[in-house]
Amino acid sequence: MTMILPGTDQAITSAAELLKAGKLVAFPTETVYGLGADATNEAAVRKIFEVKGRPTTNPLIVHVRSIEEMEHYADLARAKDPETIRHRLRALSPLWPGPLSVIVPKSNRICNAVSAGGDTMAFRIPRHPVALKLLEACQLPIAGPSANPSMYISPTTAEHVEKSLGSAVECILDGGPCVVGLESTVVSLIDDVVRILRPGAISADELRKHLGCNVEDFKPGVMTSDTKPLLSPGLLAKHYSPTTPVVLRDRLASIGNLPSRIGVILFNDHSAPCEALITRVLSDAGNLEEIATNLFAALRELDEANLNLIVVDTCEPVGLGAAIMDRLIRASAP
Numbered sequence: 001m002t003m004i005l006p007g008t009d010q011a012i013t014s015a016a017e018l019l020k021a022g023k024l025v026a027f028p029t030e031t032v033y034g035l036g037a038d039a040t041n042e043a044a045v046r047k048i049f050e051v052k053g054r055p056t057t058n059p060l061i062v063h064v065r066s067i068e069e070m071e072h073y074a075d076l077a078r079a080k081d082p083e084t085i086r087h088r089l090r091a092l093s094p095l096w097p098g099p100l101s102v103i104v105p106k107s108n109r110i111c112n113a114v115s116a117g118g119d120t121m122a123f124r125i126p127r128h129p130v131a132l133k134l135l136e137a138c139q140l141p142i143a144g145p146s147a148n149p150s151m152y153i154s155p156t157t158a159e160h161v162e163k164s165l166g167s168a169v170e171c172i173l174d175g176g177p178c179v180v181g182l183e184s185t186v187v188s189l190i191d192d193v194v195r196i197l198r199p200g201a202i203s204a205d206e207l208r209k210h211l212g213c214n215v216e217d218f219k220p221g222v223m224t225s226d227t228k229p230l231l232s233p234g235l236l237a238k239h240y241s242p243t244t245p246v247v248l249r250d251r252l253a254s255i256g257n258l259p260s261r262i263g264v265i266l267f268n269d270h271s272a273p274c275e276a277l278i279t280r281v282l283s284d285a286g287n288l289e290e291i292a293t294n295l296f297a298a299l300r301e302l303d304e305a306n307l308n309l310i311v312v313d314t315c316e317p318v319g320l321g322a323a324i325m326d327r328l329i330r331a332s333a334p
């Protein structure tokens with residue numbers, strides 16, 4: 001039986017011991033809950049892939065406490081231009097701890113399963129105090145994808161983790177609902193051009209401001225399963241999907257006969273586009289941060305309501321709106 005433990009110092013110490021013993025621990029971050037394992041322990045990291053049903057070709061993000069730790073576990077000397085990467089990491093320091101993951105050259109201090117055998121890897125410093133205390137207590141880099149079965153919606157509460165991964169994790173640390181609610185922005189620092197591989201709460205503009213260089217924004221649609229090689233293997237066209245079919249509000253007209261039992265997720269307090277059994281409004285004020293925070297919990301709730309269709313609102317794909325629409329386009333992909 002999996003234990004949900006409150007994020008007390010005592011529980012964090014026990015969770016750290018489990019990680020050191022090669023076990024899996026789910027932990028809160030400010031973005032979504034992560035499924036953690038010791039990133040230096042190949043057998044422990046392999047368990048993550050097993051439990052999630054994740055293709056072993058899809059690399060994981062490693063959580064650390066500082067830029068110094070990133071530099072220790074990376075191998076910047078293998079980069080074409082190590083000094084530029086070092087400089088970029090320093091320039092991004094005001095954004096950490098926070099919802100930003102960077103891709104850099106990997107060292108053999110991190111096991112190969114983390115990078116799916118590749119020679120680059122992703123790092124981030126999470127902002128949630130429980131995640132930071134866990135990193136401190138175990139003194140290990142923690143490999144941590146979102147704590148959901150592969151392809152399903154990322155968890156934003158401890159209960160979400162319990163429901164979908166339940167018995168497969170040794171313990172779940174409860175840090176309350178995640179405040180950001182969407183997975184981190186993933187940005188590659190490997191090439192001359194800094195490139196966003198997954199949009200998140202940190203926008204291209206924010207990155208440009210700190211880096212003082214051009215940042216290639218995420219291009220929707222370029223990373224599909226047909227694009228080889230994938231720039232970021234996790235970004236398949238269909239992802240983050242509920243079991244119930246999802247349609248975006250502006251595509252509703254393309255469905256001829258609407259089924260019975262429809263659920264509607266609205267971004268703000270305007271009227272539903274069709275008759276609905278359940279309606280959820282994510283933010284009365286239409287605030288994008290609040291919409292992002294509440295989105296995944298609403299998708300999960302409606303997915304469990306035995307509906308035939310979930311209709312979801314849309315917004316301008318700008319800034320955080322781009323990250324929200326990215327997740328929804330994947331959730332509604334055929």
Ligand code: TXA
Pocket residue numbers: 029031032033034035058059060061099101103115118120121122124126144145146147182183184185186197198231232233234235
């Ligand atoms: O907010 C987050 O990032 C959460 C929390 C738990 O930190 N984690 C998360 O991990 O979303 P995951 O595994 O669900 O997503 C990691 C993404 C995937 O799209 C993966 O393909 C990409 O990061 N990624 C990891 N390493 C990479 C690499 N070396 N090159 C390109 N993409 C990489």
Ligand code: MG
Pocket residue numbers: 145146154
């Ligand atoms: Mg994920």
